Amino acid sequence: MTILSMVFRSLRQHLLSTVITSLSIALAAGLILSVWVIKDQSNATFTGVDAGFDAVLGARSSKLQLVLNAIFHLEASPGNLAWEDYLEIQEHPGVAHAIPIAVGDNYRGYRLVGVLPELFTETQFSEGNAYTLKPGGRLMAPDRREAVVGSFAATRLKLKPGDTFHPYHGLLFDEKKQHAETYVVVGVLEPTNTPADQVIWIPITGLQLMSGHDPKAATDISAVLVKLRNPQAGFRLDMMYNKQGNRLTFAWPIQRIMALLFDKISWFDRVLEIVAILVAVVAAGSVLTGIYNSMNERKRDIAILRALGARRRVIFGSIVLESTLISLLGMFVGFALYAIIFTTAARVIQLQTGVVLDLWTWHPALVWTPLCMVALGAITGCIPAIKAYRTHVADHLIPTS
Amino acid sequence: MPLLEIIQLKKKYLTPSGHEQLVLDVPSFSMQAGQQVALSGESGSGKTTFLHVVAGILPADTGSVLLNERDVQGMPEPMRDQLRANHIGYIFQTFNLLQGYTCLENVLLGMSFGPGVDRPYALQLLKRVGMEHCRDYYPRQLSTGQQQRIAVARALANRPSLVLADEPTGNLDTKHAAEALALIRATCRENEAALLLVSHDQMILKAFGACHDFSNFNKANTGEAKA
Numbered sequence: 001m002t003i004l005s006m007v008f009r010s011l012r013q014h015l016l017s018t019v020i021t022s023l024s025i026a027l028a029a030g031l032i033l034s035v036w037v038i039k040d041q042s043n044a045t046f047t048g049v050d051a052g053f054d055a056v057l058g059a060r061s062s063k064l065q066l067v068l069n070a071i072f073h074l075e076a077s078p079g080n081l082a083w084e085d086y087l088e089i090q091e092h093p094g095v096a097h098a099i100p101i102a103v104g105d106n107y108r109g110y111r112l113v114g115v116l117p118e119l120f121t122e123t124q125f126s127e128g129n130a131y132t133l134k135p136g137g138r139l140m141a142p143d144r145r146e147a148v149v150g151s152f153a154a155t156r157l158k159l160k161p162g163d164t165f166h167p168y169h170g171l172l173f174d175e176k177k178q179h180a181e182t183y184v185v186v187g188v189l190e191p192t193n194t195p196a197d198q199v200i201w202i203p204i205t206g207l208q209l210m211s212g213h214d215p216k217a218a219t220d221i222s223a224v225l226v227k228l229r230n231p232q233a234g235f236r237l238d239m240m241y242n243k244q245g246n247r248l249t250f251a252w253p254i255q256r257i258m259a260l261l262f263d264k265i266s267w268f269d270r271v272l273e274i275v276a277i278l279v280a281v282v283a284a285g286s287v288l289t290g291i292y293n294s295m296n297e298r299k300r301d302i303a304i305l306r307a308l309g310a311r312r313r314v315i316f317g318s319i320v321l322e323s324t325l326i327s328l329l330g331m332f333v334g335f336a337l338y339a340i341i342f343t344t345a346a347r348v349i350q351l352q353t354g355v356v357l358d359l360w361t362w363h364p365a366l367v368w369t370p371l372c373m374v375a376l377g378a379i380t381g382c383i384p385a386i387k388a389y390r391t392h393v394a395d396h397l398i399p400t401s
Numbered sequence: 402m403p404l405l406e407i408i409q410l411k412k413k414y415l416t417p418s419g420h421e422q423l424v425l426d427v428p429s430f431s432m433q434a435g436q437q438v439a440l441s442g443e444s445g446s447g448k449t450t451f452l453h454v455v456a457g458i459l460p461a462d463t464g465s466v467l468l469n470e471r472d473v474q475g476m477p478e479p480m481r482d483q484l485r486a487n488h489i490g491y492i493f494q495t496f497n498l499l500q501g502y503t504c505l506e507n508v509l510l511g512m513s514f515g516p517g518v519d520r521p522y523a524l525q526l527l528k529r530v531g532m533e534h535c536r537d538y539y540p541r542q543l544s545t546g547q548q549q550r551i552a553v554a555r556a557l558a559n560r561p562s563l564v565l566a567d568e569p570t571g572n573l574d575t576k577h578a579a580e581a582l583a584l585i586r587a588t589c590r591e592n593e594a595a596l597l598l599v600s601h602d603q604m605i606l607k608a609f610g611a612c613h614d615f616s617n618f619n620k621a622n623t624g625e626a627k628a
Contacts, residue, residue: 394459
């Protein structure tokens with residue numbers, strides 16, 4: 001009979017207390033892991049999303065709004081710019097690719113983005129990753145009412161090649177605002193794990209000429225996605241549009257703009273971190289009180305063990321080991337809880353933005369959280385262990401009623 | 402050479418009013434190996450304290466307790482614990498079985514702090530006390546007489562040279578008390594362990610050949626002392 005088997009028996013004997021304190025540890029561990037991993041992975045993923053472009057040119061507005069609208073397909077378009085503006089930046093010697101986009105319609109809440117087919121043939125959504133169509137599909141013709149659907153949108157809307165749909169006016173779904181035009185789905189994109197998966201892509205002229213849209217703005221576009229030849233071109237265009245001009249905004253570089261967004265909301269991360277740490281402290285306190293409160297009923301058992309020859313350090317060690325095992329047990333459940341919280345949060349983020357978070361991505365918190373929680377359990381176990389250590393044998397060999 | 406020799410043993414307690422109360426004052430006491438001795442005495446006469454001091458559970462204020470020529474009271478606490486685990490078996494009035502452990506586990510637990518766990522011997526002991534069929538029972542599932550049998554088996558688990566029995570039949574009816582006493586004496590004899598039994602039950606004491614009045618050894622006035 002080892003000290004470990006003694007501890008397991010004690011855990012079994014105090015099963016309810018063991019389960020409750022383990023669950024509180026699990027809750028704390030699950031929250032800490034979720035807060036840190038989701039926060040950091042979101043940060044890294046969002047600041048890494050650029051749809052394969054370096055900048056966005058749009059109407060005069062905040063750079064963040066332009067990026068959110070043109071790259072993440074969130075937020076409203078800040079306004080239109082003329083087709084000539086697209087042609088001007090396309091011809092700039094520092095620009096490798098310029099792709100105009102137009103927004104303003106949706107199909108059942110999923111945004112329609114008018115675009116040139118060159119987006120799929122000449123650009124990549126990330127370094128080394130080109131857009132590909134699922135088997136049986138093809139790209140839309142620029143002069144037809146055809147659509148290519150992002151993988152996530154296709155799944156949610158149950159769209160497949162050959163299906164037809166009527167677009168709805170505006171970025172928010174309102175069934176009273178249906179357009180008369182009928183579009184045919186001709187292809188579904190393979191998943192890109194980017195916001196492009198959330199979009200229904202149609203020819204830009206289709207969106208510009210949609211019935212009900214202002215005919216005067218028939219050649220206007222919402223933004224231009226820009227791939228630069230080199231960073232110096234970015235400085236020159238930034239000077240030209242943002243400092244010397246006052247009509248358009250050149251949002252560059254996209255990743256730094258997104259990083260600034262996360263910097264602005266970093267206080268919220270701090271709040272979440274503090275809450276998670278407080279939960280951990282409360283959980284450690286529950287381990288402490290759980291074992292400490294049971295010490296009175298354990299005193300006789302401890303006295304018996306001591307009378308049988310158990311040394312004080314064995315008693316001390318068994319209590320510390322018990323609280324450590326409670327924390328360890330809590331950590332196992334905590335990982336399961338983390339998986340549930342992460343999967344739920346990732347689903348919400350994917351639904352809202354199309355960005356995919358990966359549960360299996362490595363993060364240092366996956367190591368330091370269990371280590372800290374188990375260490376915290378061991379440390380808090382020392383307090384009741386000291387009480388056990390000091391138990392007076394002769395006084396507690398006689399049962400108390 | 403005696404197995405147990407006590408010389409000038411004194412032990413005081415602090416009373417709630419803050420005064421020191423002499424509980425034990427035993428100038429000399431000795432037992433030979435394998436000897437069975439019963440000490441009689443009224444409640445509060447210091448018998449339990451005496452056994453606790455002999456076992457090294459309580460420290461004496463002065464004097465020596467020599468077990469196999471080793472001074473128990475002169476040892477640091479961890480050594481006293483080790484000596485108790487290896488050489489002393491203890492049978493309590495209230496049995497003091499651990500409720501979270503089965504009968505077999507209680508016996509094995511008695512071994513785990515001593516020379517080591519010997520499962521076949523634990524089973525043999527349970528068989529000897531007639532409790533082999535209850536090896537997987539928990540103490541709460543047993544009668545008081547059965548619990549006492551398990552306590553006897555546990556006390557002998559480490560093949561001790563000395564078994565201390567503190568009112569071992571105090572919780573048993575007359576019939577079971579006589580059976581338990583016979584069992585304790587027989588098993589101690591079979592295991593060549595000396596037996597030092599304290600009791601205030603005259604009927605039990607009569608069964609003992611060597612029965613001594615504790616007050617003959619203990620010179621302290623313990624009328625109001627803790628025992």
